[in-house]
Amino acid sequence: MSMERRRVxxxxxxVASAIGVDEASMWQRLLAAEGGIGELQxxxxxxxxxxxxxxxxxxxxxxxxxxxxxxxxxxALDLGLVAxxxxxxQAGLVDEPPYQEQDVAVIFGxxxxxxxxxxxxxxxxxxxxxxxxxxxxxxxxxxxxxxSGLSIHFKLSGPxxxxxxxxxxxxxxxxxxxxxxxxxxxxTVLCGGAEGFFDPFFYGVWNNLGVLxxxxxxxxxxxxxxxxxxxxxxxxGAGALVIESYDRARAxxxxxxxxxxxxGESSDALHRTSPSADGQAKAMQQALAEAGVxxxxxxxxxxxxxxxxxxxxxxxxxxxxxxxxxxxxVPVVANKSYFGHTLGASGALExxxxxxxxxxGMAPPNLNLDRPDPQCDLNLVGSEPVPLxxxxxxxxxxxxxxxxxxxxxRKAD
Amino acid sequence: xxxxxxxxxxxxxxxxxxxxxxDWDQVNGDxxxxxxxxxxxxxxxxxxDIDQEFDIQLExxxxxxxxxxGEIAALLKQRGA
Numbered sequence: 001m002s003m004e005r006r007r008v009x010x011x012x013x014x015v016a017s018a019i020g021v022d023e024a025s026m027w028q029r030l031l032a033a034e035g036g037i038g039e040l041q042x043x044x045x046x047x048x049x050x051x052x053x054x055x056x057x058x059x060x061x062x063x064x065x066x067x068x069x070x071x072x073x074x075x076a077l078d079l080g081l082v083a084x085x086x087x088x089x090q091a092g093l094v095d096e097p098p099y100q101e102q103d104v105a106v107i108f109g110x111x112x113x114x115x116x117x118x119x120x121x122x123x124x125x126x127x128x129x130x131x132x133x134x135x136x137x138x139x140x141x142x143x144x145x146x147x148s149g150l151s152i153h154f155k156l157s158g159p160x161x162x163x164x165x166x167x168x169x170x171x172x173x174x175x176x177x178x179x180x181x182x183x184x185x186x187x188t189v190l191c192g193g194a195e196g197f198f199d200p201f202f203y204g205v206w207n208n209l210g211v212l213x214x215x216x217x218x219x220x221x222x223x224x225x226x227x228x229x230x231x232x233x234x235x236x237g238a239g240a241l242v243i244e245s246y247d248r249a250r251a252x253x254x255x256x257x258x259x260x261x262x263x264g265e266s267s268d269a270l271h272r273t274s275p276s277a278d279g280q281a282k283a284m285q286q287a288l289a290e291a292g293v294x295x296x297x298x299x300x301x302x303x304x305x306x307x308x309x310x311x312x313x314x315x316x317x318x319x320x321x322x323x324x325x326x327x328x329x330v331p332v333v334a335n336k337s338y339f340g341h342t343l344g345a346s347g348a349l350e351x352x353x354x355x356x357x358x359x360x361g362m363a364p365p366n367l368n369l370d371r372p373d374p375q376c377d378l379n380l381v382g383s384e385p386v387p388l389x390x391x392x393x394x395x396x397x398x399x400x401x402x403x404x405x406x407x408x409x410r411k412a413d
Numbered sequence: 414x415x416x417x418x419x420x421x422x423x424x425x426x427x428x429x430x431x432x433x434x435x436d437w438d439q440v441n442g443d444x445x446x447x448x449x450x451x452x453x454x455x456x457x458x459x460x461x462d463i464d465q466e467f468d469i470q471l472e473x474x475x476x477x478x479x480x481x482x483g484e485i486a487a488l489l490k491q492r493g494a
Contacts, residue, residue, distance in 0.1 A: 069434065131464070135457035 008181045009412070011254040012091030012242030013352050014083035014192075017339040018054035018235055021064060021082060026339075027356050030364035031385055035338045037218045037233050042198035048207045052218040053198060054235030054340030068153070069097060073140070074117045075196025075236065076110060079345075080146045081153060083238035084190055091242035092254055093188070094154055104242075105158030105186045106147045107177045109169025109193035111344030111399070112202060113143040113162075119199040146194050158186055164344070166399030167304070168265075169193055170239065171347030175263035175405055177243055187248055192240035192348035206234060211273075211308050222341075223368040224305035224334035225312045225376045232306040235340020239348030256412040258355040261392075262291030268402030275311055275398055280318035283404035284394065288322070291392075291408035296326035299388035300363045300381070302354040302395045305334025306341055315396065316376040331386050332378045333357070337367035347397040351407060354395045358411035361388050414494050416442070419486040426462040427482070430455045442483025446476065467494045 013023050018036030020026035029036070037054045045051035056079060064082045065072060072078050084106075088094040093104065117140040124132035139145060147160040163173045170193025177191035197203070206212055213231035215221035223229040249256055264286025268279030288295060304315055312334075320327050335350050336342075342349055357363050363386045372380050391411035398404050420442055428437045433450030440449070451459060456476055463485075464470050469492045471485075479485050 131470075134461050136454060139454075 005182050006184065007246035008178050008243055008260045009246045009249050010241050010243050010257045010260065010355060011249050012087035012093070013257055013355065014086030014090065014240040015238070015349060015352055016056050016061065016079040016082045017237040017349055018056055019338050021057060021060045022086065023352065023356065027360070030335070030338060030353065031362070033365045033367060033383060035219060035367050037222060037340055039218060040198060043200050043203060045203070048204065049214055050207050050212045052221055052233055054233060054237070055198065056236055070153070074114045074145065075198070076112070076114055076116070076194045077146050077149045079196050079236060079238035080108060080150060080194030080240070083192060083194065083240040084150045084154070087190060087192070087240035087242045088154060092252070093242060099155045101155040101157050103158050103187065104156040105177070105180060105189040106150045106156055106160035107163065107173045107180070107189055107191045108147045108150070109163045109165070109173035109344045109347065110143060110146055110195055111164065111166045111169050112195055112197045114141045114145050115197035115199055115202045117141045119201050122201065150190060156190060158189070165403040166401050167341070167343050167346055168397045168399035168403045168405040169344035169347065171351065171395065171397035171405035171407060172265065172403070174241060174260070174347065174351055174407060175265060178260045178263050181243055181245055188242065188244040190240060190242055192238065193345035194238035195343045195345040196236045197234070198236055203234070213307065220368055222307050222337040224303070224307040224337055224366060225316070225373055225378065225380050226369050227371045227373040229307045229309065229312065229373070231308050232336065232341040235336070235342045237339055237342040237345045237349055239345055239352050241348065241352065258358060258412050259410040260407060261293060261410050262287040262289070262408040264290065264406040266404045268404070270402055273400050275314040276402065277314050277317040277321060279402060280315060280396065280398055280404050281321045283406040284318065284322045284396065287394065287406040287408045293392055293408055295323040296329065297390055298330050298392050298394055299390040300331040300333060300357065300393050302350050302393065303332050303334045304396045304398045305336055307336060311398065312373065312376050315398070316378050319378060328379055330379055331363050331381045333363050333366055333381045335364070347395070347405065351395050351409070354393050354409055357388065358391060358393055358409065362386070363388055414490070416486055416490065419489055419494055420482060422466055423482060423486055426459060426466060427451065429462065430459045440482060442481060442486060444482045445480050446482065446485070447480070463489070469494060
């Protein structure tokens, strides 16, 4: 194993989101400023304060699963498989089954894990006691049902495990995968995040936490950095990336979709849910330093931007702190108004959007930014796409529990 | 319950616990369990689903010793299905 730090590139992208189950559709919807938030179809929200969310097209997911020879098992795993399959196909690592065993690691993030399987098990237990518990509840409910499901289905025999750090999970997973390849512990990693949690229990606990928007208009409810924002909107989804060493990608002639230059991570060490600008800034500074990139060189920042009052205010402060005088020149986008807050998948979906923005030289619009909050004093992209003037970008993710993860990315050469 | 009715209900349970794709309408009393892609872990879920469907608790040995769909159906009938 070489101690030399290797260049790490992205060669496959896969998505399952409320604005598309393939990256091309998702990018079209982003450029057209067409969000995917609506009244929830997956559950009856009678008695809930909130009734909206960002759902992934069910027939499209079912059809994609059938094409993989699978039936729906658990929503988070199902969405992870759909995104993972596309990333592997695009990278040219798999074709049609039967798959050949190959040394690829799987590092995925999730905040909630197998919510559907947990809900099914709780329901059966409360109705019938222990006799109601399905014998395979353990492998269905374990957090690594997602990473092991990908490993087993596609015969990926590198390590597989999950990173569970609330809304930072997928960014931590990509960052960990980046380090594995950079330092020679893995040649190729399938990484990302998956989340599928629209069940009465899980949606209920978020309903009661008081951080969800109560705006009754689904299209206008999620308003990152807007003065009239009143909370986030939940979304289900998954994003997957194949990353590998630059040398391997070149040697096998893979199409390179972007490069990961740096990763920073930190903890606020402060509060279970309230964020800290210092903790966030520390992760951003680490990522920029590792990448050897000055803040003024960034084409744009893909913010965590949850549209809660606290997140967007604190993130504005941390971005200002890190960017200093450059802050007015660097555009900021937030994607959650399109596909909701996908929690442990958000870092993966939004990293993919950041890479697509770099590839197209265009930052997608911010939805619902009708009246930018004067306290969020950033160069916020408005209702039209903005051309980008450099190949570099930064992606922020912050989570409950105070964990922060930041990636610095570059457009493919 | 008729033998036919038991086999139809059993067929749906077997389908849900198999990792393979078959023409499930063709599964009948003579079909062997071994041919349906039911592994040892899936047998546990199969017993669970039989219990939920018929309210009859079979043991793993009951099914392991049973070779065909028809033999499981006969066992269920014997236990009151």
